[in-house]
Amino acid sequence: MDLRIFTEPQQGATYDTLLAVAKATEELGFDAFFRSDHYLRMGSVDGLPGPTDAWITLAGLARETKRIRLGTLMTAGTFRLPGVLAIQVAQVDQMSGGRVELGLGAGWFEEEHKAYGIPFPKEKFGRLEEQLAIVTGLWETKVGDTFDFHGTYYDLTGSPALPKPAQAKIPVLIGGHGATRTPRLTARYADEFNMPFASIADSERQFGRVRAAAGAAGRAADDITYSNALVVCVGRDDQEVARRAAVIGREVEELKANGLAGSPAEVVDKIGKYAEIGSERIYLQVLDLTDLDHLELISSQIQTQLS
Numbered sequence: 311m312d313l314r315i316f317t318e319p320q321q322g323a324t325y326d327t328l329l330a331v332a333k334a335t336e337e338l339g340f341d342a343f344f345r346s347d348h349y350l351r352m353g354s355v356d357g358l359p360g361p362t363d364a365w366i367t368l369a370g371l372a373r374e375t376k377r378i379r380l381g382t383l384m385t386a387g388t389f390r391l392p393g394v395l396a397i398q399v400a401q402v403d404q405m406s407g408g409r410v411e412l413g414l415g416a417g418w419f420e421e422e423h424k425a426y427g428i429p430f431p432k433e434k435f436g437r438l439e440e441q442l443a444i445v446t447g448l449w450e451t452k453v454g455d456t457f458d459f460h461g462t463y464y465d466l467t468g469s470p471a472l473p474k475p476a477q478a479k480i481p482v483l484i485g486g487h488g489a490t491r492t493p494r495l496t497a498r499y500a501d502e503f504n505m506p507f508a509s510i511a512d513s514e515r516q517f518g519r520v521r522a523a524a525g526a527a528g529r530a531a532d533d534i535t536y537s538n539a540l541v542v543c544v545g546r547d548d549q550e551v552a553r554r555a556a557v558i559g560r561e562v563e564e565l566k567a568n569g570l571a572g573s574p575a576e577v578v579d580k581i582g583k584y585a586e587i588g589s590e591r592i593y594l595q596v597l598d599l600t601d602l603d604h605l606e607l608i609s610s611q612i613q614t615q616l617s
Contacts, residue, residue: 311585311616312341315605316383316539316593320348320422322357323599325367332371334602335378338609339617342379343371344413344593347386350422354559365398372406380406383504383539383593384415384485387437388428392444392464400449400475408476413483413504414442435491437463442499446482449475485539487516493523502535504593507568513538514587537591538584541569544577544608554604558597570594574611581616 315335319328332343347364351357368380380402385395395414403410416434417423423430431437440461451457451471459466484496485504493516496503503520505513521531543558543565545551551572555562565571570580570592581592598604 311581311589312591313608313613313616314342314344314379314591314593315340316344316346316595317599318346318348318595318597319362319367319599320346320351320357321353321355321597322351322359323362324359325362325370327599328362328367329371329374330602331596331599331605332375332378332380334605336375338605339613340378340605340609341591342381342411343375344381344383344411347382347384347389348419348422349389349428350419350425352419365402368410369402369405372402372409375406375409377409379409379411381411381481381483382413383506384413384483386417386419387414387441388417388423388430388434392441393448393466393469395441396445396448397473399445399480400473403475403477403480404473406476410475410477411481411483411502412445413485414438414445415485433463439495440464442482442484442495446499447471449480483537487512489516489519493519494527496520496534497523497527497529500534502537502591504537504539505589506539507541507595508538509568510583510587513584513589517588535590536588537593538589539593539595541565541571542577542594542596542604542608543569543571544574544604544612546573546607554598554601557601574607574615577608577612578615581612 335343349361364382399412416438420430440463448471457469457471481501483502484500486492505516517536524531543554570577
């Protein structure tokens with residue numbers, strides 16, 4: 311079971327804060343540092359000092375880390391043209407020495423689009439499908455050849471399809487609860503399927519849909535990595551769990567029901583239940599980015615039992 315650290319910087323974080331978390335992620339032996347791609351805070355937090363851009367952040371971290379994988383859960387398809395996104399991600403992959411992964415989603419948070427003047431199209435899923443075709447098509451085009459794409463939403467003619475990533479293939483992540491189109495797109499384009507903030511039962515059901523879609527597409531279901539994203543709140547005792555829950559504005563029992571919360575033993579046990587239904591990787595959503603002791607506790611008392 312791989313454990314990855316997943317951050318939500320729109321809730322309030324500077325680049326220096328994210329750098330500290332990424333360095334701790336690397337030093338403590340976690341597999342990867344991922345971040346959300348949002349420009350507006352959610353809930354009652356003030357979000358100060360303001361948003362940071364996902365791919366600018368990852369470009370900086372690419373030069374200041376050496377081992378960990380770097381990526382997004384999920385880059386919003388509404389934020390960037392697919393040709394530009396392909397260039398950005400390939401460049402950051404080069405800057406990292408081949409450690410980047412791209413989580414790409416349709417985009418959903420209408421308020422942040424209104425706040426920053428970003429168009430929020432009605433038909434987002436069709437655009438996402440074309441974006442996946444374009445981004446992966448540009449990367450797969452041989453040097454010296456050109457790439458063309460003529461779709462409903464995007465039109466590319468004679469693209470040199472450069473630059474190329476450092477990796478032969480950048481892993482692509484798709485995620486979500488959709489019962490039909492999401493599994494189909496995953497089977498066609500994704501290296502990993504991520505089920506965000508879902509119960510064991512719902513995760514098992516969706517993993518089954520993805521496996522079925524892969525079979526229907528003539529692809530081995532086990533070619534896809536299956537993962538979950540879950541909020542984490544761990545403490546050595548009940549008082550420490552309660553303190554950490556209070557800092558992020560959540561109730562302990564709710565966190566235990568919907569995330570990974572409690573003592574290290576409780577969290578290891580629950581992760582084991584996700585592993586039983588086929589989850590191979592957990593993205594630990596860390597909401598208090600100043601609490602590096604939390605990461606150390608997870609590393610020393612949870613990760614060591616799972617590796």
